[in-house]
């Protein structure tokens with residue numbers, strides 16, 4: 001059954017992708033989340049599958065759909081769920097891309113009952129979530145590991161710092177400065193950076209085209 005994907009650039013490769021937001025529960029009916037749509041991660045999964053890879057797509061809550069038969073979608077809710085799903089699928093992955101907008105903080109405790117509005121002010125203590133990408137970087141063996149960096153200032157310096165700190169092979173800087181780029185839009189403006197100091201800027205494009213550009217850069221590097 002393997003012959004259909006032979007000859008494609010990612011034939012025989014396993015690609016692991018994280019996508020979407022995470023939701024961190026406050027009580028049985030409320031959560032802390034963000035506006036990520038998951039689209040960038042789903043486009044990356046589609047491109048990888050079309051290039052012949054077997055894809056595991058771990059996504060937080062999202063309305064996106066994956067139709068390619070080589071994509072296995074694992075749905076998760078919280079950062080902690082995503083951490084466990086990512087590590088479970090990590091050992092035999094060849095290429096790993098963390099495109100999820102993981103919540104940086106979660107409520108320190110989850111109220112068992114719905115919180116009542118019986119106080120004029122309410123504070124919720126938050127604690128940091130696990131950094132999934134950092135933990136994957138520390139556990140890295142054969143994997144080509146790619147992260148995203150969403151920055152609004154000192155973009156290149158911040159992206160380079162994340163590339164190094166998280167032990168990545170490459171990082172995709174997502175620029176929010178240009179109109180039409182980023183969260184809730186169908187377009188992105190990215191710069192691809194790698195550990196050999198390459199800095200490759202791209203034009204504002206559809207997320208599907210951005211996904212193609214990202215895999216072109218990765219493929220050049222895994223066979224080099």
Ligand code: CTP
Pocket residue numbers: 018079098099100101102103104129130131132133134146147148149150151162
């Ligand atoms: N990431 C992750 N787990 C987290 C937080 C982030 O896997 N708990 C990943 C994201 O998927 C992305 C990368 O880390 O690939 C960078 O995310 P970003 O939010 O830009 O950076 P942070 O490291 O969270 O730092 P900060 O938000 O303070 O800039």
Ligand code: CA
Pocket residue numbers: 102103104
């Ligand atoms: Ca963050």
